[in-house]
Amino acid sequence: MESLKGLRTFVQAVQCGSLSSAGRQMGLSPASISRYISALEDDVGSRLLNRSSRKLSLTEAGMIYFRCAERIISELEEANSTISQLQRSPRGILRVHARQLIAVQKIIPAMPEFLTRYPDIKIDFTMSNAPVDLVEHNIDVDIRIGQLEDSALMARKLLHGERVLCASPAYLQRMGTITSPSELVSHSCLTYRLNSGSTTWRFLDRAGTLTEVPVDGAYQSDSGPSLRSMALAGLGVIMMPDWSVSEDLRTGALVPLLPEYRVSYGTFDYGVYAVYQKSRHMSAKVRLFVDFLSEILREARLSSSQAAT
DSSP states (O other): OHHHHHHHHHHHHHHHSSHHHHHHHHTOOHHHHHHHHHHHHHHHTSOOEEEOSSOEEEOHHHHHHHHHHHHHHHHHHHHHHHHHHHHHSOOEEEEEEEOHHHIIIIIHHHHHHHHHHOTTEEEEEEEOSSOOOTTTTTOSEEEEESOOOOTTEEEEEEEOOOEEEEEOHHHHHHHOOOOSGGGGGGSOEEEEOOSSSOEEEEEEOTTOOEEEEEEOOSOEESOHHHHHHHHHTTSOEEEEEGGGSHHHHHHTSSEEEOTTSEEESSOSOOOEEEEEEOOSSOOHHHHHHHHHHHHHHHHHHHHHHHHHO
8 A cells, every 4th residue: 555655646746746736735745745755766676756845857767657657546546436336336246145945935036126126236146055165156145044153254144033843734633733842752853954863853941941852754855945845735843944934824834833942953043144255345236235135034024023923
């Protein structure tokens, strides 16, 4: 930045014709102007200006350097103007990655509205349930669910979520109601595949007592939408984010179970987060997209709350 300051000062001094005039233009003293130019000459390794008390004159090297420096400053100002305009009118490609469940149920259905609002932005959207490296995969925004671990990234919590245990009325009529966590060992529990090992569901009662129950069932998957489909078909009990089954609970397609417990298969932090790389200046595209997601997911939270009442 000091080199750039020296370059600007040199160009301003030549254009103004004196150190004092350049100082008035830049809000600096003549002595400060002289120091910047001297430092620039040290960097270049050649004298650029002949300085007297009344006027300046360019050396031969200074004439060559001034033509280049003037062009550089002009191009830099044009670039700054272009970026400023881009910030006011965002355009270009926004690369987004999201977990499959939140993507399918909440984000993708809202994309037409976002693209209509901001027609100069193009979305490159990918889904997976595996963690992604934002730098390696050139991702601008990653939508993650659950506890965050990468402190090198910025994150904004878009939605607070809880998991709910539920099943279809047909399944409960066939297999009987569930009144305690321990009864799940005799039920078909449709589980999210975390690894090749067994699955344990965790229950936290109002007194803070934790109960862990090993579960198994007819279907296991790393796809939240497919687990929901199997539960709606009457194949078993699922544990899902409240926002993902709010409409099913509202219509009675699924019935909530053990509502007096908080439930989880891992951590009890189940928020939805927008994650992006640290930067002094968040791009307008990222800011607009994250604000938009916050808006639509807030509506999802309200819908979930209404379904629970």
